[in-house]
Amino acid sequence: MTQKNSAWQRVLNARKTDRPKALDLIPYLFDEFFELSGDRAYGDDKAIVSGLAFFEGIPVTVLAQSKGRNLEENMACHFGMAHPEGYRKAMRLAKQAEKFNRPIVCIVDTAGAFPGKGAEERGQAEAIASSLKLFSSIKVPVITFVLSEGGSGGALALSVADRLYMLENAIYSILSPEGFASILWKDESRAQEAAELMECTAYDLYAKGIIDKIIMEPTEGFENNKSFVITAMKNEIRNDLSALRKLKTSTLLDQRYKKFRDIGVKI
Amino acid sequence: MNTQFYKRKERLNLFQKLFTKVDKTDLKNTQDSTPLMCPSCNTPISQYDLKVHLSVCPNCNFHFSLGVQERIAQLVDEKSFKELYRSAKSNKINDFPEYQKKIAKAQDSTGLQEAVTTGIAEINGKTVALAIMDARFIMGSMGQIVGEKITRLIEVADKKKYPLIILSASGGARMQEGILSLFQMSKTASALARFDEHGGLYISVLTHPTTGGVSASFAMLGDIIIAEPKALIGFAGRRVIEKTMNEQLPEAFQKSEFLLEKGFIDAIVHRKDLKTTLSNLILMHKVSS
Ligand SMILES: [Zn+2]
Numbered sequence: 285m286t287q288k289n290s291a292w293q294r295v296l297n298a299r300k301t302d303r304p305k306a307l308d309l310i311p312y313l314f315d316e317f318f319e320l321s322g323d324r325a326y327g328d329d330k331a332i333v334s335g336l337a338f339f340e341g342i343p344v345t346v347l348a349q350s351k352g353r354n355l356e357e358n359m360a361c362h363f364g365m366a367h368p369e370g371y372r373k374a375m376r377l378a379k380q381a382e383k384f385n386r387p388i389v390c391i392v393d394t395a396g397a398f399p400g401k402g403a404e405e406r407g408q409a410e411a412i413a414s415s416l417k418l419f420s421s422i423k424v425p426v427i428t429f430v431l432s433e434g435g436s437g438g439a440l441a442l443s444v445a446d447r448l449y450m451l452e453n454a455i456y457s458i459l460s461p462e463g464f465a466s467i468l469w470k471d472e473s474r475a476q477e478a479a480e481l482m483e484c485t486a487y488d489l490y491a492k493g494i495i496d497k498i499i500m501e502p503t504e505g506f507e508n509n510k511s512f513v514i515t516a517m518k519n520e521i522r523n524d525l526s527a528l529r530k531l532k533t534s535t536l537l538d539q540r541y542k543k544f545r546d547i548g549v550k551i
Numbered sequence: 552m553n554t555q556f557y558k559r560k561e562r563l564n565l566f567q568k569l570f571t572k573v574d575k576t577d578l579k580n581t582q583d584s585t586p587l588m589c590p591s592c593n594t595p596i597s598q599y600d601l602k603v604h605l606s607v608c609p610n611c612n613f614h615f616s617l618g619v620q621e622r623i624a625q626l627v628d629e630k631s632f633k634e635l636y637r638s639a640k641s642n643k644i645n646d647f648p649e650y651q652k653k654i655a656k657a658q659d660s661t662g663l664q665e666a667v668t669t670g671i672a673e674i675n676g677k678t679v680a681l682a683i684m685d686a687r688f689i690m691g692s693m694g695q696i697v698g699e700k701i702t703r704l705i706e707v708a709d710k711k712k713y714p715l716i717i718l719s720a721s722g723g724a725r726m727q728e729g730i731l732s733l734f735q736m737s738k739t740a741s742a743l744a745r746f747d748e749h750g751g752l753y754i755s756v757l758t759h760p761t762t763g764g765v766s767a768s769f770a771m772l773g774d775i776i777i778a779e780p781k782a783l784i785g786f787a788g789r790r791v792i793e794k795t796m797n798e799q800l801p802e803a804f805q806k807s808e809f810l811l812e813k814g815f816i817d818a819i820v821h822r823k824d825l826k827t828t829l830s831n832l833i834l835m836h837k838v839s840s
Contacts, residue, residue, distance in 0.1 A: 481647070
């Protein structure tokens with residue numbers, strides 16, 4: 285597969301305000317979604333929307349990073365940047381999914397974990413670290429879609445999965461192109477240049493063997509033809525659930541371990 | 552005045568025992584050099600004084616970042632350290648602008664090949680798998696080689712049933728290696744999950760500074776987490792937070808003492824006590840058959 289658009293064009297596409305968000309897709313991907321809230325320790329973080337639903341009759345746990353569709357929603361969910369309680373809610377529900385043998389479907393869409401005083405006081409680093417560790421060994425199938433923005437450790441926390449997909453215009457990076465430019469050249473305005481250098485598109489991640497597949501978007505744009513993408517996502521979920529649910533738990537976990545163990549150079 | 556004098560004297564006494572261990576010829580070389588400013592209390596300290604005090608500020612107890620060689624000398628039994636994966640380097644790993652030059656420069660100035668040194672060593676006669684990060688090497692950042700070396704070490708500890716000790720000192724993931732360095736976080740965390748499941752003991756020691764992708768992966772996953780005094784430990788950078796919050800953060804924010812108060816580390820241990828502490832903790836995890 286090759287890419288036609290520049291990386292910067294994809295960054296702009298991924299950030300379009302009218303690009304569908306997790307809340308726009310959940311009702312079409314699943315039936316009877318029932319939201320479950322709270323980390324049972326501190327609070328409920330709207331940057332991660334989670335709950336139970338049916339996928340074509342199969343019960344699943346849904347963990348979705350959720351950006352707002354308007355200012356009011358964005359204020360409530362901190363523009364989709366999760367606090368530690370968001371990751372702890374996701375971990376609580378992942379363990380619950382394991383208990384009831386429910387597969388997990390994750391949606392990643394965040395500029396990054398929330399950089400704030402409260403987030404640090406409540407252990408943002410610990411929450412992300414624990415999430416990485418937990419998902420690497422959770423005994424049910426995990427399928428993750430990177431919807432638009434996959435920003436740094438905050439996105440990675442929900443990316444340790446048996447199948448990892450990116451939408452064609454999604455980006456995934458170690459930090460934002462703006463942050464990258466400001467560290468590298470002390471100049472945020474060179475974000476476009478940074479984006480080209482960062483290898484952050486779905487095509488880049490596919491070439492590096494990090495993601496399993498690119499979910500193609502329609503030529504008229506995801507925002508103008510949602511069902512095109514929804515159909516493609518459902519096809520993957522259907523195939524994956526059928527394949528992954530047949531595996532012995534030890535095989536499932538060995539394959540997941542190997543998948544993440546093999547990323548990057550070996551010595 | 553008097554109490555301050557006694558405190559100083561007490562501190563001097565504490566270090567007297569350790570003084571004998573310091574290489575004398577090495578000290579001579581530091582005698583004429585310019586003093587360093589303590590980043591915590593802004594007091595000038597001669598390099599000689601710093602060396603004698605195990606790179607701890609004699610005025611405020613700030614623990615300076617320590618090079619790997621000094622750390623090994625302070626922490627493990629003499630001549631017991633056997634390095635693993637020393638030949639693993641990031642040279643030629645990619646063609647990111649200026650990156651290769653940066654690596655070569657770091658290798659030149661530190662005498663190390665990478666930001667982490669891994670090996671097997673003995674601490675008071677107990678064999679451990681040991682990883683030591685060095686903040687002087689491209690800010691101790693984690694690229695693919697750092698992630699791979701740490702993962703390999705965890706796997707060795709798992710196989711051989713050695714306690715695992717990692718001393719972190721890092722600004723986070725290495726941006727010159729982009730997304731592949733980000734995924735070293737999940738790689739190391741996955742390896743630790745297996746080690747954990749098999750009953751392995753992992754003691755994480757956080758030293759100045761431990762932030763970003765390293766704090767948000769293996770550094771925060773210890774069965775026991777120890778920090779050196781006044782180390783900077785956190786996820787997001789202070790400036791980023793201040794920009795988001797539009798307010799000044801207190802001085803103590805993201806310091807070891809702050810993390811202890813918030814419940815994210817088990818203890819703060821002075822450098823001079825670290826070896827004894829680790830040695831005791833290992834003994835407390837001895838599995839009886
Ligand atoms: Zn000082």
